Amino acid sequence: MQYWLMKTEPDVFSIDDLMQAPNQTEHWDGIRNYQARNFMKNQMQVGDKVLFYHSNAKPPGIVGTAVIASKAYPDHTAWDPKSKYYDKRSTPDKPVWFMVDVRFESRFARGLALPDLRQEPALVEMMLLKKGVRLSIQPVSEADYKKVLELAGQ
């Protein structure tokens, strides 16, 4: 099993949205970055654990956890001309972009804001906290994952 961090803008899709979704499960569409796609396609397995991150939020931070609920499958928003994620290179026959289903697991009583995470010496190697890293799907080490849960009081 692997651990991940997935970023989302809460104005677009928040952990509360996931909590309120049918079966508390939703597909994670709109990934248009090859590195992030490859993580989903090549490495993500059902049951993998996810840190749920709110970007462009006040404050940004980790707000809960989720579980990968499906293997990667084609992202149909890529072939919908009306979608903001439309990409004409992707077709049902030859999909370019993929998504996974994600199921709600927990919402932290108090979110872990980015400044708080930066103050934690144990997390200095975490990809999220590295300068210039803006991948929206990142692998997380088991140690970092557990540390985050500990900081969240879980």
Place this chain on the structure above:
DNA sequence: GCCAACGTTGGC
């Protein structure tokens, strides 16, 4: 809203 840092595109 600014802008640093990164990713992508496209001319050559």
Place this chain on the structure above:
DNA sequence: GCCAACGTTGGC
């Protein structure tokens, strides 16, 4: 295949 120009991410 290089790299300048452009677009995007995302913290502040």
